Amino acid sequence: MKDDFKLSDLPKRNIYEVPEKYFDRLPAQIMERTAGAGYSPAPWYAAAWKPLRLALAPLMLVLVLGVLYFANLNNKADQQNVNLAGIQDEDILNYLSTYAVLESSDFAELQTVSDREMTSEFLNVSSKAAEEELEYYQLDTIDY
Amino acid sequence: MEDKEILEKFANPDSRNVAFNQLVRKYQQKIYWHIRKMVIDHDDADDLTQEVFIKVWKNLENFRQDAQLYTWLYRIATNECLTFLSSKRKKFFLPINDVAAELTEKIDSSPNIDGDEIQLKLQKALLKLPDKQRLVFNMKYYDELKYEEMSEILGTSVGALKASYHHAVKKIEEFIKRD
Structure with a gap:
């Protein structure tokens, strides 16, 4: 076969053949078979379904978005309730002392607290432990 | 008769048979040749063509007119062909090449x-292609369908079909040059 063969150079031809008058007989054979085949009638809603589909699509979209919006609102409210109700005071204090960023209002509150006598109960620490801690950080030598 | 008219008549029980007869007469050759090029053997093509039209008869009333009637018919015929070839392999535990060899033998002896x-070499070269690529080639080369129509029938993107056809042509040319 020549090396420069291109399919486009080949004339298109159907090499397959059918028996004589095959296409004259085929419709009758098929019609004969359809007589016993039955057919599936369209359901009663089929005619209305296409226009209904077009109308329902935007409606469904609005409905889904609405449901998502309200579900989201409820979730947020629930989440706040859970946060406030379920957490121990001690945990809140620990969190605040570790992570909270102090603001000027906090310092103002600190001032009111500092005017009061701080009991060991308020500090939640024994006097021995407090002394050891001060010694460790050498806080007693720092000038403020 | 226009497709729309056929479908309207088919919807009426009094003219259903006449309408379906018209439909068969209008599309029988396109469907038969589409199938025949895939299964090669006339008797198999005849059986499958009849099966396709029986399925059409059973489901035409549910046909949604979003698609063209002939693309719907092509899709049914295509599925029948692929199922037939696949079941042939499963039935005889044959690998792809053995089915191709069997069909090649039919080209020589039918x-x-x-x-x-x-022309015979071209048909044998086609049998070297995977079934779906052979379908794409036949639909483009012989049936001269547009890629958009093929996309609707085969459920594949136009880009993928173009690539598949291009590769099919290259493979066929290589096979014929080599042989």
């Missing part, structure tokens, strides 16, 4: 095939 050497 009384209903008449072509010169190069």
